[in-house]
Amino acid sequence: MAATSRWIAGFRSALVDPAEQIRLVEPRGFADQTVRQVLHLAGGGEQLRIHLTNRYGPAPLTIGAAHIAVRKVGEEIVTETNVEVRFGGATEVIIPAGGDITSDAVELAVTAGTDLALSLYLPEETGLAPFAQIPSESAYVATGNHTAASSLPDAEEVTSRFYVTGIDVLTSTNTPLIVAFGDSWFEGVGSSHGANHRSVDVLNERLLEGWAVNQGISGNRLLTDEIGDHGLARFDRDVLGVPGVTHVLVNFGINDLILTGTAPAADLIAGFTALAQRTHAAGLPVYANTIGPFAGVIYPGLSTETGVPMRNEVNKWLRTTDVFDAVFDVALAVEDPSKPDYIRPDLDSGDGMHLNDAGARAMAETIDIPTLTR
Known part of the structure; x- marks a missing residue:
């Protein structure tokens, strides 16, 4: 039928x-x-x-x-x-x-x-x-x-x-729908303009069925408003309010650690936990990425002195937690092996904080959602 x-x-x-x-x-x-x-x-x-x-x-x-x-x-x-x-x-x-x-x-x-x-x-x-x-x-x-x-x-x-x-599209298929919810690493800063080489576009190439829609905001934070309503505030609208959502993929953290003020690691961990709990309460699986490296950022006024050690602390938690259905180690996939707080040079868009097309592909290839990805 x-x-x-x-x-x-x-x-x-x-x-x-x-x-x-x-x-x-x-x-x-x-x-x-x-x-x-x-x-x-x-x-x-x-x-x-x-x-x-x-x-x-x-x-x-x-x-x-x-x-x-x-x-x-x-x-x-x-x-x-x-x-x-x-x-x-x-x-x-x-x-x-x-x-x-x-x-x-x-x-x-x-x-x-x-x-x-x-x-x-x-x-x-x-x-x-x-x-x-x-x-x-x-x-x-x-x-x-x-x-x-x-x-x-x-x-x-x-x-x-x-x-x-x-x-929205009208379809008769029981299509899985992933909401990619996060910051510029989803929205696509650093990828080639007009080429659809964002990490979410590459993820769509890898899906066996269904697709992912992009709810990334460049500069967005998980915990506090600064550029866009913060992640916990916009979750109901930009995730649960998306018709047909079946899976949630999360990428947050850099902006909480590098923009105005640095979120304590404990606060970020609590925010990620709340996000996972709210997603599970809605009956949806939720997956998270580790926080990518940003120590080489070149934008004036951005200091990494406090944020880098906080990133490492939160990533240590992400790699061992069971609050998410799975955690994908994007940070490991794109970091410079000799300087793991920095993006690998061939994957860096040139600003020390965002991925180029090759980096976006490496990021997407790290994401392995059970039954959906190749």
């Missing part, structure tokens, strides 16, 4: 408040502009629906028009796939301040690995937009309503993502 069709996440993007004091990229707003964003699908289905947010907006947000299509190259789309997106049957919608909205079902069959182009027309002054700061993918901004245009030759190319938090 065929399984009943259901909506599950085919793409996710975790956004941050543009008003935060500490930012990696300058935020921006829009007025009388089309924003066309490239979204790389982890999974496919018979139809899709789109999630947009005005979560951090101080005023209502007007979406004047929206279209979605298969992306051809750059800002160009495959014209015959371009479909108008509606919200409660309407082509225009207002999202209240602090609110979220889900589109009507869109008749566009899609497959895993497809790049979609979502075009939003923002007719009124938006104020600063909630955004993913460094998603390793482009968006294109053009004046006026060009949501139905096949290309935007005069558009400005930008490297952040705005307003969109996810795409």
Whole structure:
């Protein structure tokens, strides 16, 4: 008997408040502009629906028009796939301040690995937009309503993502769905822009069935707010709130140890334990990565003197704990054998803190989820 069709996440993007004091990229707003964003699908289905947010907006947000299509190259789309997106049957919608909205079902069959182009027309002054700061993918901004245009030759190319938090796909398969929940080592900082070489993309190549969606936020901490709501605070929304989630994969710790203040090892261990307990209470298995090396970080103002020994202490606990269903030793896989607090030179993106494409692959190949990975 065929399984009943259901909506599950085919793409996710975790956004941050543009008003935060500490930012990696300058935020921006829009007025009388089309924003066309490239979204790389982890999974496919018979139809899709789109999630947009005005979560951090101080005023209502007007979406004047929206279209979605298969992306051809750059800002160009495959014209015959371009479909108008509606919200409660309407082509225009207002999202209240602090609110979220889900589109009507869109008749566009899609497959895993497809790049979609979502075009939003923002007719009124938006104020600063909630955004993913460094998603390793482009968006294109053009004046006026060009949501139905096949290309935007005069558009400005930008490297952040705005307003969109996810795409769900309708499928009749009982698909396992992993939520990769964490920081920049999931979001993809250091990997080649636009190439889909993030560690989560490589993990998807290795899965025997199902897929993983990416809920990484660059600079995100497990314990305290600084860049994005901290992991324990956003867990219900960004993990349990993802439709179809069956497994949880966690990568946190570097930012708790290297950004403002250094979390004591005992506090990080307590945070990881709470995260595991909350996941198990929801009936889901949860897996964690050890904390990667960062002693070679080159960014001014970041000190590793306290964080490095704390990392080693927490990793010692992670390697022996049974609070997770399994722990994958990413740190061991990417560290320099002669200087284990540093990333191996051939895996370093060049900043001493993030992985290049080869490093992201080494990270993903360390992850071995029972029955799902090759």
